[in-house]
Amino acid sequence: MKRFIYIFFFLSVASGLVSCERLVMPKKKSARPTEIFDEVWRTINNGYALFDYKGINWDSVQFDYMLRISDTLNERELYDSLAIMVNILQDPMVSLDAGFSKSYYNKPYTYKENFNRQLLENKYWAGAERTGPLLYKVIDSVGYIYYGDFDKEVTEAQINSIVERMKQLGSKKGIILDVRNSVGSNTTNMYTMFNHMGYDTSGYDYSIYLFQTAYRIGTAKDEFTDWTGTFIDKNDKKKLGKKLWVLTNRRMYGVPNLFAAGSSSFFNVRTMGDTTGGGAGLTSSFELSNGWRITYTSSRIRMSDGTDMIDGVAPDTTVHLTSADEAAGKDTMIEAALANLLK
Numbered sequence: 001m002k003r004f005i006y007i008f009f010f011l012s013v014a015s016g017l018v019s020c021e022r023l024v025m026p027k028k029k030s031a032r033p034t035e036i037f038d039e040v041w042r043t044i045n046n047g048y049a050l051f052d053y054k055g056i057n058w059d060s061v062q063f064d065y066m067l068r069i070s071d072t073l074n075e076r077e078l079y080d081s082l083a084i085m086v087n088i089l090q091d092p093m094v095s096l097d098a099g100f101s102k103s104y105y106n107k108p109y110t111y112k113e114n115f116n117r118q119l120l121e122n123k124y125w126a127g128a129e130r131t132g133p134l135l136y137k138v139i140d141s142v143g144y145i146y147y148g149d150f151d152k153e154v155t156e157a158q159i160n161s162i163v164e165r166m167k168q169l170g171s172k173k174g175i176i177l178d179v180r181n182s183v184g185s186n187t188t189n190m191y192t193m194f195n196h197m198g199y200d201t202s203g204y205d206y207s208i209y210l211f212q213t214a215y216r217i218g219t220a221k222d223e224f225t226d227w228t229g230t231f232i233d234k235n236d237k238k239k240l241g242k243k244l245w246v247l248t249n250r251r252m253y254g255v256p257n258l259f260a261a262g263s264s265s266f267f268n269v270r271t272m273g274d275t276t277g278g279g280a281g282l283t284s285s286f287e288l289s290n291g292w293r294i295t296y297t298s299s300r301i302r303m304s305d306g307t308d309m310i311d312g313v314a315p316d317t318t319v320h321l322t323s324a325d326e327a328a329g330k331d332t333m334i335e336a337a338l339a340n341l342l343k
Helices: 033-047 058-066 075-089 117-124 156-168 187-195 255-263 323-327 332-341
Strands: 011-013 016-019 022-024 095-097 102-104 129-131 134-139 142-147 175-178 207-215 228-233 244-248 269-273 283-287 293-297 299-302
Touching (some): 033 058, 033 283, 058 075, 075 095, 075 293, 129 156, 134 156, 142 332, 156 187, 187 228, 187 255, 207 255, 244 255, 244 332, 255 269, 269 332, 323 332
Parallel strands (some): 022 283, 142 175, 175 244, 244 269
Antiparallel strands (some): 095 102, 134 142, 207 228, 207 299, 283 293
């Protein structure tokens, strides 16, 4: 069913970029392992937003791990213990950065990748043109664009240039926007892409309801702000096309995960591939007394129908790369999208 509706991650409200990662500084200096443990546990206890959603009893975690932490631990032993503890949250937005090592939950990387870069480079990206961070070409009258890093700036002028160039190359059946394995945390680029999506010939104004956000406040684990919606209004930006297929996979979390969710809200866009890796919402960071940094999710974000996207966004059409297609030099997702657009 179609929905009309910051890892350093950014918060958006009512189509605007409002804030970025929040950094909290410690008030005193200490390097005792037991005190560092207490800082980590208490910081997450007082700020993490997904305890109820994940069904995690953080008090039990404290009791279990306080028996394992002593001031005799060396730096590496302390880091290893704390890394295991925070990964109990199973949240790709949570990380512990000790300088010499950084721990984060990496379950999205245990799923089938559904992305063969060598195959893409040998066949689908061969002869492609590039403008800014966007690689593009036309395949059988269908435009193809790959955007792999949301931290790399994409501008209005670049998108306008690509739209015109693909028209010259014969793109008239639609566009495939491939964001599989994309990374990055800059929502400015995400909104630039959103502004060039959608297509309207009715003459009526409209707004696309992308997602909604609530922020944890106070120390109570169930205390949140009201849900606030984020929208993209009708605009006069040059559009990518009347029909647009967005390709997704598990190696997308944070902003790319949010982009997949927002893309599915447009009336002329379909998503295809695998469920995304998850992770979405404002994160906060706390600098520990020993100089390490703990980053954690401090808000919840969901689609307008109430579906949480922390564990990933399911595509409109599920397609996986098959071994037979890869052996034959074909990308199953691209071929499926081509077949749909060329009907």
